[in-house]
Each structure stands twice: as C-alpha cells, then as structure tokens.
Amino acid sequence: MNFFHGQETLSVIEWILRSVVTFFFLLFAVKVMGSRAISQLRLLDFVMALMLGNIIAHPLSDHRIGLKGSVISTIVIIILYLFGIFLNLKWTWLRNTIETMPIPLIKEGDIIYKGLKKARISIDLLLAELRKEKIADVKKVALAMWESDGKISIFLDPQYEAITPSTYQLETELFDLPRTIIKEGKIDFQALKQINKEEGWLVNELKNHHQTELNRVLLATVDYKHNLNVFLY
Structure with a gap:
C-alpha cells in the first residue's frame, strides 16, 4: 500500500496501481452522484467537476502527494454535492439563487436584445443554434429560451410546425421498440x-x-x- 502515500519516488508498478485505484474510485464516485452530474453542467455540477478534477489530477502527476488526502476530499465533496442537490430540490429560493432562471431570447419572431445581453450570447451563436434545429428564419420562432444549463430551447410558431397524424386525427399503429x-x-x-x-x-x-x-x-x-x-x- 506504499503507492497510496506520498513518497520521494514511485516505481512503475506503483504508478499503475495509483492510476487503477483512482480510475475505479472515480467511477464509483460518479455512480453515487448520479447521471445528472455528467448529463448536464449546471452551476453546482460545474463547481463539483472543477474541484474533483484538481483533487484527483495532482496525486497522478506528483509522487510526493499521497492518494489518501484526495480520496477523503473527494468523499467530502460528494457528500456536499448530494446534500446540495437535496436542498436544491427542497427549497425553491435556494434553487432560484443557485440556478439562473430561463431567459427569453426570441419572442413571437422578434429577437430580445436584453435577453442576449443578460445571457451573454452573441447573435452569431443564436443563429447557429437555430441552424442546428433546421430553422432558417427567426420570424418562424414563437419562443426561444436560454436555460440554466447553457442550452437554448426553441419553439416554432404553430403554423410552421410539422404536420403529424394527430393534426388530421388519423389513426396510427402503437409504438413498439424493435x-x-x-x-x-x-x-x-x-x-x-x-x-x-x-x-x-x-x-x-x-x-x-x-x-x-x-x-x-x-x-x-x-x-x-x-x-x-x-x-x-
């Protein structure tokens, strides 16, 4: 277990063992924190990712730093993260403080410049997001909102929505995943x-x-x- 502690030098085997332990420990840590931590980076998730990256990276690059302190620090951060998620779900005022409320960027075909400025989004980025959704004309957008995870939700004006069987009340087959x-x-x-x-x-x-x-x-x-x-x- 010498590889677990800080030393003057580490052998090749000790470096490998330290990397293997860290890898599986991080897998376990992310599993405990849940898929939210990797599916979207809100403020709380971003802070957690930065801290974990710094704590785990140092022992893997500096033989003088022991792995024990990093493991303990990571466990504490995970506990704080889960506690923060619990409080975030329980108290609305805390959720509104930590997470930014959605910001309107486009409404009824008009670009809201104050919203772009508040979200720190350029016109070029907004147009790029519209192109990703195959929208060529801003006037076709009924509402576009900047979400707290950095993504833009876009809703087309109903007259430009794609026609579906429900539009003409047509019967369809039941969905079945092959x-x-x-x-x-x-x-x-x-x-x-x-x-x-x-x-x-x-x-x-x-x-x-x-x-x-x-x-x-x-x-x-x-x-x-x-x-x-x-x-x-």
Whole structure:
C-alpha cells in the first residue's frame, strides 16, 4: 500500500496501481452522484467537476502527494454535492439563487436584445443554434429560451410546425421498440423467448427470407409483427 502515500519516488508498478485505484474510485464516485452530474453542467455540477478534477489530477502527476488526502476530499465533496442537490430540490429560493432562471431570447419572431445581453450570447451563436434545429428564419420562432444549463430551447410558431397524424386525427399503429435478437453473430435467447420464438424459427428466417447464416449477421431486430430486419457485416 506504499503507492497510496506520498513518497520521494514511485516505481512503475506503483504508478499503475495509483492510476487503477483512482480510475475505479472515480467511477464509483460518479455512480453515487448520479447521471445528472455528467448529463448536464449546471452551476453546482460545474463547481463539483472543477474541484474533483484538481483533487484527483495532482496525486497522478506528483509522487510526493499521497492518494489518501484526495480520496477523503473527494468523499467530502460528494457528500456536499448530494446534500446540495437535496436542498436544491427542497427549497425553491435556494434553487432560484443557485440556478439562473430561463431567459427569453426570441419572442413571437422578434429577437430580445436584453435577453442576449443578460445571457451573454452573441447573435452569431443564436443563429447557429437555430441552424442546428433546421430553422432558417427567426420570424418562424414563437419562443426561444436560454436555460440554466447553457442550452437554448426553441419553439416554432404553430403554423410552421410539422404536420403529424394527430393534426388530421388519423389513426396510427402503437409504438413498439424493435427487439435486438442477434448482435455480432450471437443470439439473444432472452429476447427470443420474450417473443415466444425458438432458435429454429430464427435460423429458418435467416436462411429462407434473407439467404444468410447466423455468423454473417451483424445485427438483427424483430418488431411486434415478427418482421425480421437483418444487417450483415
């Protein structure tokens, strides 16, 4: 356990052990904090990420710094982070203090300059975000809001929205996510069992309808009508 403490020098094995321990410890830490910490960077998440990065990076680059202090500091930060999330959910005034309220950038086709200035967003960045949403004309936007995680929510004017079956009250089929039953030449027998089919049925489908064999299949999915879609290598 000498690699865990600060030393004058570390051997190659000790450096490797220190890196391995740190890697799995960080995986555990992120798992405890939840997916929010990596899916979006709000103010609290950003502060946490900066602190963890600095605390963990130093022992991996300086043999004189022990790993024990970094581990303890990380645990304390995780506890504070989870406590902060709990208080953030419980107290509205704290949430409003830590997280910025949404800022309107476009309303009924008009750009709100005060909103751009408050969010520190340039016209070029706003137009770039519109292009990402395949919107060429600002006048088509009913509302655009800058969110606290740095993303822009955009809502089109109803007259420019895409026509859907619900517009004409058309009946549609129920949504059903196709099941993956073959992946990289291997059968998922659990998925096959869920559709009440056997391996023989699958092999015959591949041979008779797709003229192929199991080891040539990269991916195969089946829908609720038992239609088989096959993708070969």
